[in-house]
Amino acid sequence: MSTSVRIIGTGLIGTSLGIALSSAGFAVTLEDPSPTAVRLARDLRAGSLATETDADPDIVVVGAPPDVTAQVVVDALSRWPHAVVTDVASVKESVLRDVLASGVDATRYVGSHPMAGRERSGAAAARGDLFDGRAWVVVPHPDTTEESVRRVRELALAVGAAVRVMPAHEHDEAVAAVSHVPQLAASIVASCLRELPESAVGLAGQGLRDVTRIAASDPRLWTQILAGNAAAVRDVLRHVRDQVDDVVTALDGIVERDGAGSLGTLSHVLEAGNLGHARIPGKHGAAPAAYVVVSVVVPDEPGALARLLGDIGSAGINLEDLHLEHGLGQAVGVAEVSVVPASVEPLRTELARLGWRVHD
Numbered sequence: 001m002s003t004s005v006r007i008i009g010t011g012l013i014g015t016s017l018g019i020a021l022s023s024a025g026f027a028v029t030l031e032d033p034s035p036t037a038v039r040l041a042r043d044l045r046a047g048s049l050a051t052e053t054d055a056d057p058d059i060v061v062v063g064a065p066p067d068v069t070a071q072v073v074v075d076a077l078s079r080w081p082h083a084v085v086t087d088v089a090s091v092k093e094s095v096l097r098d099v100l101a102s103g104v105d106a107t108r109y110v111g112s113h114p115m116a117g118r119e120r121s122g123a124a125a126a127r128g129d130l131f132d133g134r135a136w137v138v139v140p141h142p143d144t145t146e147e148s149v150r151r152v153r154e155l156a157l158a159v160g161a162a163v164r165v166m167p168a169h170e171h172d173e174a175v176a177a178v179s180h181v182p183q184l185a186a187s188i189v190a191s192c193l194r195e196l197p198e199s200a201v202g203l204a205g206q207g208l209r210d211v212t213r214i215a216a217s218d219p220r221l222w223t224q225i226l227a228g229n230a231a232a233v234r235d236v237l238r239h240v241r242d243q244v245d246d247v248v249t250a251l252d253g254i255v256e257r258d259g260a261g262s263l264g265t266l267s268h269v270l271e272a273g274n275l276g277h278a279r280i281p282g283k284h285g286a287a288p289a290a291y292v293v294v295s296v297v298v299p300d301e302p303g304a305l306a307r308l309l310g311d312i313g314s315a316g317i318n319l320e321d322l323h324l325e326h327g328l329g330q331a332v333g334v335a336e337v338s339v340v341p342a343s344v345e346p347l348r349t350e351l352a353r354l355g356w357r358v359h360d
């Protein structure tokens with residue numbers, strides 16, 4: 001019999017998870033205080049609407065906003081005395097603290113956090129492949145049963161995620177640096193655009209788009225996330241502030257004095273950025289150096305990209321990642337195709353043979 005999962009909170013993450021689990025053969029039921037959200041999730045094939053007569057679920061996943069997550073977890077543990085209960089909130093220590101403080105039997109509770117999302121909220125933005133190849137942090141506490149951890153791990157693996165197990169405190173410190181401060185950095189950079197004249201904003205290229213994509217995220221959600229991880233976020237931000245101060249001092253040196261030492265500071269900051277960037281893992285947590293980008297010119301005509309992907313597949317080469325560079329009004333775009341190093345030469349040779357323009 002298939003594992004039954006109740007998803008409570010059918011926004012971006014709950015609905016994406018419902019779609020992925022349903023297509024992996026899980027029996028998913030959905031609930032949300034918003035009738036519109038839950039019906040939209042159902043229509044997107046995330047599962048069926050929960051009813052009073054449903055059998056008890058094996059697993060409950062809470063996909064609600066962080067500030068209500070602990071209460072929904074506590075209610076679920078009481079409502080279904082045999083179900084394993086997890087949540088997907090982006091902060092883990094404060095949720096765990098509130099669950100334990102409630103006095104409920106929390107042995108069946110395991111926190112979790114898929115490191116996958118979008119800058120848009122709500123069921124309408126859901127995607128069934130959201131978790132594919134992404135890290136999914138499983139966060140047991142000292143009283144969690146092994147069976148509960150096994151169940152949540154199984155669920156994350158079923159949607160294609162790579163499981164990492166760590167305690168709540170370690171999780172919160174890690175995501176302060178890899179998720180929460182990057183969100184603030186994007187928001188702060190984007191906020192500086194508000195007063196710029198149109199003639200300046202109109203020059204925006206890919207660099208600004210890359211740095212600010214997540215500045216479009218939901219402020220209500222992110223206020224809760226930042227407040228829920230305040231100490232760790234503050235510590236990382238202090239470090240950022242020190243580096244910003246160093247850069248400002250160096251630039252002062254260039255503007256106001258002879259600039260001695262300033263270029264060295266600037267170069268050091270940029271090189272340190274190269275080193276940090278090189279550490280960002282690839283798909284399934286593979287080492288970053290595992291992939292090489294091959295750039296292929298794609299004509300802006302119907303079916304061209306599909307033909308390129310077809311040619312790569314026919315050459316027996318596994319596409320690890322794909323990024324499209326495409327300027328408005330241009331007749332061509334550039335597909336940046338990531339492959340393992342051993343596939344670079346065969347890919348270049350085959351695509352060139354088929355008439356594609358391939359760049360270094």
Ligand SMILES: NC(=O)c1ccc[n+]([C@@H]2O[C@H](COP(=O)([O-])OP(=O)(O)OC[C@H]3O[C@@H](n4cnc5c(N)ncnc54)[C@H](O)[C@@H]3O)[C@@H](O)[C@H]2O)c1
Pocket residue numbers: 008009010011012013014031032033034037063064065066068069072088089090091113114115116117118119120121122123221225
């Ligand atoms: N957005 C991301 O990128 C992302 C990524 C990973 C984890 N998360 C976490 O997942 C959770 C959901 O985020 P989202 O982006 O899907 O948000 P969302 O706003 O898209 O969806 C939240 C849903 O929860 C429902 N909800 C509100 N109060 C509720 C309650 N008391 N009980 C049950 N449901 C309730 C809302 O009606 C809405 O449908 C959050 O805890 C967030 O921290 C978000």
Ligand SMILES: O=C(O)C(=O)C[C@]1(C(=O)O)C=C[C@@H](O)C=C1
Pocket residue numbers: 089090114115116117118119178179180214
């Ligand atoms: O890719 C995005 O749009 C995200 O914001 C995803 C992201 C992240 O920082 O990586 C954001 C918050 C979540 O808690 C987990 C994932």
